[in-house]
Amino acid sequence: MSALTFTLRAEPDQRLDLSILTPSHLAGLGEAEIAALPIGTTRELRTVGEVFAVAMGDLGEIRFVGGSERFDRIGEGLASGAILVEGAVGSRVGRLMSGGRIEVRGHAGLHAGSAMSGGFLRIEGDAGDFLGGPLAGEMAGMTGGTLHVRGSVGKRAGDRIRRGTIVVGGNAGADAGSRMVAGTLIVKGRAGATPGRLMRRGTIVAGGGAERVGATFLDNGVHDPLIFRLMARAFAAGPLGEPVLDGAPMRRLGGDTAALGLGELFVPA
Structure with a gap:
C-alpha cells in the first residue's frame, strides 16, 4: 500500500502547525476527516x-510532496512509522520523537530534533540553531x-544533550555541544568558536578543527583510539x-574544567 500523501497546493500564507499529521494522531480517520483538521x-x-x-494510503508512512520553511513541528512526538518531506521544513521537526524515522530532503529551521529520545532523523540540507537542544526553560x-x-x-x-548521537556533515556554528551532559556530537567540517562550552561529559569530534577552543580545556596529547575505527564501522x-x-x-582536549570537566573534544592532530 502506498503512503498517505500530502501534496502542497501552493506556498502557505502563514506558518502551519503540522504536529497533528503523525500516524498516532491520524489513526482511524478517513480522508475527509483528515482534510478537515485545522493546521x-x-x-x-x-x-x-x-x-x-x-x-x-498507509497511515504508518506519511509523505509530503513539496516543502516550505513555514512547515513547523512536522513529526513532533513521533513514536513509530516514517515521515518523508520532499522539500524544506520550518522549526521543531522531529521534536520529542521517541521512535520511527523522519527524512527531510531540504533545509530545516530552529530546534530540529529538539529533545528527541529515540528514532532516526535525517536532514539532507542545512539546519538552524539549537539542533537537538531544548526549548527555552x-x-x-x-x-x-x-x-x-x-x-x-x-x-x-x-x-544539553544527555544521550544519543548527532552527526553533522558540514560545519557547525559557535558553541557546538554547549552544556553537554553525555552523548556524542560529530562535526565532519569545522566547528565555530568554543565547542563544548560548559560540557560536563560526552564526546565532541571536530573533524575540521575549531575556530577557537576555550581556555578551560586541557590538552591531553595525540590519541589513536581504537573506538574511532569501531565507531566508523558501526x-x-x-x-x-x-x-x-x-x-x-x-588530539584530545579534556574539559570543560569550568564545569565537571569529564568531557572530551577531539580535533585534528
Whole structure:
C-alpha cells in the first residue's frame, strides 16, 4: 500500500502547525476527516485540505510532496512509522520523537530534533540553531536516537544533550555541544568558536578543527583510539549507512574544567 500523501497546493500564507499529521494522531480517520483538521496558526483558519491535496494510503508512512520553511513541528512526538518531506521544513521537526524515522530532503529551521529520545532523523540540507537542544526553560536536550544533518548547522548544536548521537556533515556554528551532559556530537567540517562550552561529559569530534577552543580545556596529547575505527564501522552498518570517521589519530582536549570537566573534544592532530 502506498503512503498517505500530502501534496502542497501552493506556498502557505502563514506558518502551519503540522504536529497533528503523525500516524498516532491520524489513526482511524478517513480522508475527509483528515482534510478537515485545522493546521493554521493565525486568526484565519486553514485546514489540511486547503493547504494540501490528500491521497489516502498507509497511515504508518506519511509523505509530503513539496516543502516550505513555514512547515513547523512536522513529526513532533513521533513514536513509530516514517515521515518523508520532499522539500524544506520550518522549526521543531522531529521534536520529542521517541521512535520511527523522519527524512527531510531540504533545509530545516530552529530546534530540529529538539529533545528527541529515540528514532532516526535525517536532514539532507542545512539546519538552524539549537539542533537537538531544548526549548527555552527546559533542562534537557536530546536524550536518545540518532540525528544526521548532511549540511551545516547553526550555533549551539547539541545543547544539553544527555544521550544519543548527532552527526553533522558540514560545519557547525559557535558553541557546538554547549552544556553537554553525555552523548556524542560529530562535526565532519569545522566547528565555530568554543565547542563544548560548559560540557560536563560526552564526546565532541571536530573533524575540521575549531575556530577557537576555550581556555578551560586541557590538552591531553595525540590519541589513536581504537573506538574511532569501531565507531566508523558501526555508523556505516547502521541507519546512517556511511562512515563518518576515518579512524585517524586526533588530539584530545579534556574539559570543560569550568564545569565537571569529564568531557572530551577531539580535533585534528
